[in-house]
Amino acid sequence: MTGQRVGYVRVSTADQNEVRQLDGVELDEVFVDKASGRTRDRPQLDALIKYVRKGDTVFVHSLDRLARNVTDLQGIIADLNVKGVRVEVTTQGLVFTGDENPMTKMLLQMLGAVAEFELATIRERQAEGIAKAKAAGKYKGRKAALTPEQAQEIARRHAGGAGEGITALAKEFGVSRQTVYRYLAEVR
Structure with a gap:
């Protein structure tokens, strides 16, 4: 070798x-x-x-x-x-x-x-566990990246006269650009 x-x-x-x-x-x-x-x-x-x-x-x-x-x-x-x-x-x-x-x-x-089967089984078990936890009121999901107030501010600043850019807003609020786009879509 x-x-x-x-x-x-x-x-x-x-x-x-x-x-x-x-x-x-x-x-x-x-x-x-x-x-x-x-x-x-x-x-x-x-x-x-x-x-x-x-x-x-x-x-x-x-x-x-x-x-x-x-x-x-x-x-x-x-x-x-x-x-x-x-x-x-x-x-x-x-x-x-x-x-x-x-x-x-x-x-x-x-x-x-x-290996493919193992991955599918893991996902299935995870989904079952989440469903049971939700039914028991123990699963709240992932914490929101932005508060409703922050989302409104991003939407206002992005749509405002200067129209602040997605990258600058994402950096300032400590989130990804994709997160900013998702929140902007929800606010509209």
Whole structure:
């Protein structure tokens, strides 16, 4: 094996500890995303794919760390293999090089389907829990980003003679531009 040993670690939230995933694996470089695996849009995953070169090996704890659906999983591994990069899944003992046999391809699809199923199950349980908490009066939802008064002020200032910009208002009120647009739509 030549080239660099590169790790990819993903946790779903910022407060989760990512250290255990590739603990004990000797690596030259590690890319860490703190984001959901349901989408392929992850900055460190993109950086990893750009970084690796022919002969490198990417190590990942398990397939569900790469993606939570079969299509993305196959695409990510294919993108790496096309560059001549080997992918090793440490806990499942799988290696993908691009010249897989039918059994390896089937395992990739099956394990990807399991990851996809797990995500759907997690979402279903979460929705059930929220529904029960709402019925019991214990779930209030997420705290509003702006008070009604702040929303009115943003609407007034945006529509006013000077027509303050969305970016400036978002920065001043400590919210995203999308939040300002959403509140403006609600006020109208």
